[in-house]
Amino acid sequence: MSSPQGFTVEIDESEGDSVSILVKGELDMSATPGLTEAIGRAKDRGRITLDLSGVTFLDSSAIGALVACGREVSEGGGRLEIGPRSDIVNRVLEITGLAETSEAFDVLPGDG
DSSP states (O other), X not given: OBXXXXXXXXXXXXXXXXXXXXXXXXXXXXXXXXXXXHHHHHGGGSEEEEEEEEEEEEOHHHHHHHHHHHHHHHHTTOEEEEEEEOHHHHHHHHHHTOSSXXXXXXXXXXXX
């Protein structure tokens, strides 16, 4: 799925009980529904790993969606993981206090 701003989401369901979601572009208010939809489609698979290494911008709506989706996945018995990520994403997670594992999601080790 893609949006006019160059935002894309690719879902890799090749692993049994886990799903990888590759996100690229600007993750802002107009793109957040695409990410939420992708996570929602995968939430029953167990573990969802987000690859945010291609994200060039991240706003508060995206942070809110990550927290809300992570909580929903956890309530369903799964786990959302923030995997590879860009320096921009790292910085926003640090600023917001979400750079470490929380009730909403796990932040995997990575150097951006």
